[in-house]
Amino acid sequence: MNKTKLFLMLPLIGMLSCGKAKTEDQGNETSSAATSVTIKGSDTVLPLAQKEAEDLMKGNKEISITVVGGGSGVGLTALIDGTTDIAMASRDMKTEEKLKFSEMNKEIEEVIIAYDALTVIVNPANKVSKLTREQLEKIFTGQITNWKEVGGEDGKIVAYSRESSSGTYEFFKDEVLDKKNYASNILSLPATGAIVQAVGQTKGAIGYIGLAYETKEVKQLAVSYDEGKTFIEPSVASAKDKTYPISRPLFYMFDKTNAAKVKTVVDFALSDEGQKIVSEIGYVPLK
Numbered sequence: 001m002n003k004t005k006l007f008l009m010l011p012l013i014g015m016l017s018c019g020k021a022k023t024e025d026q027g028n029e030t031s032s033a034a035t036s037v038t039i040k041g042s043d044t045v046l047p048l049a050q051k052e053a054e055d056l057m058k059g060n061k062e063i064s065i066t067v068v069g070g071g072s073g074v075g076l077t078a079l080i081d082g083t084t085d086i087a088m089a090s091r092d093m094k095t096e097e098k099l100k101f102s103e104m105n106k107e108i109e110e111v112i113i114a115y116d117a118l119t120v121i122v123n124p125a126n127k128v129s130k131l132t133r134e135q136l137e138k139i140f141t142g143q144i145t146n147w148k149e150v151g152g153e154d155g156k157i158v159a160y161s162r163e164s165s166s167g168t169y170e171f172f173k174d175e176v177l178d179k180k181n182y183a184s185n186i187l188s189l190p191a192t193g194a195i196v197q198a199v200g201q202t203k204g205a206i207g208y209i210g211l212a213y214e215t216k217e218v219k220q221l222a223v224s225y226d227e228g229k230t231f232i233e234p235s236v237a238s239a240k241d242k243t244y245p246i247s248r249p250l251f252y253m254f255d256k257t258n259a260a261k262v263k264t265v266v267d268f269a270l271s272d273e274g275q276k277i278v279s280e281i282g283y284v285p286l287k
Helices: 018-026 046-059 072-081 095-103 133-140 167-175 192-201 236-240 256-270 272-281
Strands: 035-041 063-068 086-089 108-117 119-122 130-132 158-162 187-189 205-209 222-224 247-255
Touching: 035 072, 035 256, 046 063, 046 256, 046 272, 063 256, 072 086, 072 095, 072 167, 072 247, 086 256, 108 236, 108 256, 108 272, 119 192, 130 133, 133 158, 133 222, 158 167, 158 192, 167 205, 187 192, 192 205, 247 256, 256 272
Parallel strands: 035 063, 035 086, 130 222, 158 187, 158 205
Antiparallel strands: 086 247, 108 247, 119 205
16 A cells, blocks of 8 residues: 655645645646636545645646645535535534535535545554454543553553544544543644654554554554454455444535536546545545
């Protein structure tokens, strides 16, 4: 799997603009593009959207694309406010978001562009290689605080989480913590890359990331959803055959009245070329 290294620049990457970067490279060609599309939201989707935008703009001088991270909640808020054309999301819309769109008479199209295996990571020095869902729940809700309680060495657990605007934060809370609240001492970070960096530098650390962000600087854990009978490691293969229990779809969301404007971007994401990029980045293609 070809792992992206883009996250090492985060949180600065959240402000990276693909469209603007290309404008500088291509001069008047891009500045005269007939269509300008803004994509904003999920840091999980960010590296995929960036790469697809770059490749699309190379072959189509009629479009300029700006990609900005910040989290699924940030993207959906921007969609509500009308400040983005496409919201990237790593979760479904919340009830209150759906109600807001309904009040504004906006019909939102949700398009699945890839799948992801949410990966639990620890520092490579950690001897623990697998955890059950129940153990993860107790770690992130503050009931388990020492690694010796889950078969590791005697040492404090330092748990890192995405901040609440993140779709990954919401998904982990719903699917792993069984909708329970995170412990008050969990360390929240603004971007996925920041979690990778923190876990890689902290011996007792644990965190969670999208599959494409996994590197040798951290160690991924096998996870059990049957109380320890079966442990499955996160991978493209285990996410694709649905044996890995913490898998999820990744979305592009947009106002249906804006469908014609974003069609080129969405169609490219779903095309054979776009789905090839999904695999290259480290996520799971649709087919």
